[in-house]
Amino acid sequence: xxxxxxxxxxxxxxxxxxxxxxxxxxxxxxxxxxxxxxxxxxxxxxxxxxxxxxxxxxxxxxxxxxxxxxxxxxxxxxxxxxxxxxxxxxxxxxxxxxxxxxxxxxxxxxxxxxxxxxxxxxx
Numbered sequence: 001x002x003x004x005x006x007x008x009x010x011x012x013x014x015x016x017x018x019x020x021x022x023x024x025x026x027x028x029x030x031x032x033x034x035x036x037x038x039x040x041x042x043x044x045x046x047x048x049x050x051x052x053x054x055x056x057x058x059x060x061x062x063x064x065x066x067x068x069x070x071x072x073x074x075x076x077x078x079x080x081x082x083x084x085x086x087x088x089x090x091x092x093x094x095x096x097x098x099x100x101x102x103x104x105x106x107x108x109x110x111x112x113x114x115x116x117x118x119x120x121x122x123x
Contacts, residue, residue, distance in 0.1 A: 002033045014040035015065045019117055022092045022100060023068060030088035032081060037069040037113055038062060056109050067116035079104075082112035089115050 103111030
């Protein structure tokens with residue numbers, strides 16, 4: 001069983017409590033260790049990500065603490081590492097009754113590290 005490290009826990013500060021619970025449960029049940037890359041971010045960071053092409057919006061759920069970016073540990077950008085994390089996150093969200101979306105399911109701009117609370121359930 002894996003657990004969140006100090007840096008990952010720090011990066012969850014300011015993130016919606018329901019999403020934090022999902023991440024904490026997912027790390028307990030995942031087959032792939034992971035780290036938290038980012039949680040809450042400010043508009044300056046978001047602008048930087050849009051300028052560099054790593055995001056397409058200034059209306060990110062990260063700005064309100066409704067999104068997190070997770071990556072396999074040790075860090076790898078290969079898609080194979082994101083699928084078990086997504087499975088654990090989706091399972092944890094279902095267990096906890098939290099409406100969760102994975103950026104890896106998006107058709108126009110797939111984003112493997114990105115998980116967010118749905119806008120419908122969490123406006």
